[in-house]
Amino acid sequence: MKKKNGQLLQGNEAVVEGALYAGCSFYAGYPITPSTEIAEVLSIKLPERGGTFIQMEDEIASIGACLGASLAGAKSMTATSGPGFSLMQELIGYGVISEIPMVLVNVMRFGPSTGLPTSPSQGDVMQARWGTHGDHPIIVLTADSVPETFEMTVKAFNFSEKYRIPVILLLDEVVGHMREKIVLPAEGEVKVVDRLKPEMPPEWYAPYADTNTGVPPMAAFGDGYRHHVTGLVHDAQGFPTAKPEEVISGMDRLFSKISRGFSEVCLTEELYCEDAKTIILSYGSAARSARDAVETLRADGEKVGLLKLKTLWPFPKAALEKYANSVETIIVAEMNRGQIYREVWRVARGRWQVGKALAPYGNMLTPEMILDVARKVTK
């Protein structure tokens, strides 16, 4: 990783490089296209660096093993696609309420069910937000290129460690399987965050106590800080509770620790948005077509901008609201039936028009498809 030379890497390989850069030392997974290369490459590279790779019997076991490894102190990751992501939902909620860092990569394919294996889709956006039962906070990141996949994988680990929460990296088949040039950063060039460890004597340690950031320090099993971890609602000690005041403070802290970090977590990229009357909002591989469409329209003299989401959840609504007084229409370009479109419509509250350019049949969203929609608006 010391060399500065560019490499030709696949998106899935960039996930591996990002994970290793961020200090991932544990991977558990189950094969599923189009994510399998992540497991294959890590099965080679993790043992070379003293890390652990294990192939589990299914996706439920995979996320379970990752959560267990994280409790033992390891930065852990699993990767899957739609059907496996569905199986993992229950334990995502376990990771959220028990505040266990880990990274879950979902390289999306067309669904529901076995769907179109393995045509591209961005159909799991709402599942990533709401798939596990119960109200819960979540962080979901995405990427539109091989270098950005590396960047967002490191960020996924950093956010999961900092906020003690599972982070979902939602890629699509196109990004996962695409090869592009990437220059991997040298050690120390990109910030890597490790979870906060307790420094107080063990008898003072409360694994779920509130702190000034809302995130309690996390001891690993075996560090001498014996404590209890449960999926039941628990008090500051981790013991089950149904006392209203403890339920309220515990559950509110789960949400507030993330909302306090919105400005850091909600990542977007903008192009020509300042004077734009029309903004095309997109993410993942669809954002590549959106960028192409925006350049074409700008060359035609249209005041069009691109707002690319790198964070899907929490939804970066501040990035849209910044243009509430200047933008007339936001067109959402995505490869599903309008999952982020509805979110943009919700945030708009009538302040701007909302249009959509969708590819909901396992097909790529092309620049032409976006241009067709955008030209009707800009005319």
Place this chain on the structure above:
Amino acid sequence: MTTPNRIILDKYLRHNKKFPHIWCPGCGIGIVLAALLRAIDRTGWTKDEIVLVSGIGCSSRAPVYVDFNTLHTAHGRALPFATGIKAARPPLKVIVFTGDGDCAAIGGNHLIHACRRNIDVTTVVVNNYIYGMTGGQQSPTTPEGMKATTATRGVIDQPFHIAELAASAGATFAARSTTYHAKELESFILKALEHKGFSLVEAISQAPVCFGRRNGMGDPVEMVKREKELAIPISKTADMTFEEKRDKIVTGIIEEREAKEWTDLYAGVKKTAGEE
């Protein structure tokens, strides 16, 4: 020589956890937990190096009461979590405390694969033939003909024999005892803890409120006596047919053999990979 139960309990129960526990009067889970604690005490392991993992169900509530690193996971998933902990940090002593529904129904796939991997985790299964926490539904071990709230006319499914299932799936130690044979149970658990590889101890236990009551099995004492009457040591079963054994509780060590253990094998993989 033997440390009294009271001293053991005082040493390992959590003093900062508000009791009472959730178990019904006469339930056998406490007997199994006490046998586990006595066995742990005999290993000489420290509390800090022990991780006690469970799933969901009555028996899976045990970890919260004891002073180790404790993990109460989701229904059926104790073994995947335990596997992750052991694989990531092999020096830890990882013990799973689970029930028949948690381990053999919803967690059945994880059980056979943990056995197959022969990873150094000890699993103690409290088999009381019933789902107690939800009020008495049939479990994968409920004997045929017995009644449950979801089988009021009697169970028609064949039961699993968990210890034999584990042995045939590759567990290198598997044993069965009962809450009546509490000292034997303790000795099997101790052997399991000290065994290198995946080990499982099935503890036949009574659930007087959720199982015995619906099946005319009398009070807890009668249920425990019944375990004594039905128990037959494995050494006496060689000439018995499956039908003859069916209504008995075969006790003893079902499997005990040496085989390469997963974390040792993986340490070899790491060594080879590092030298390449």
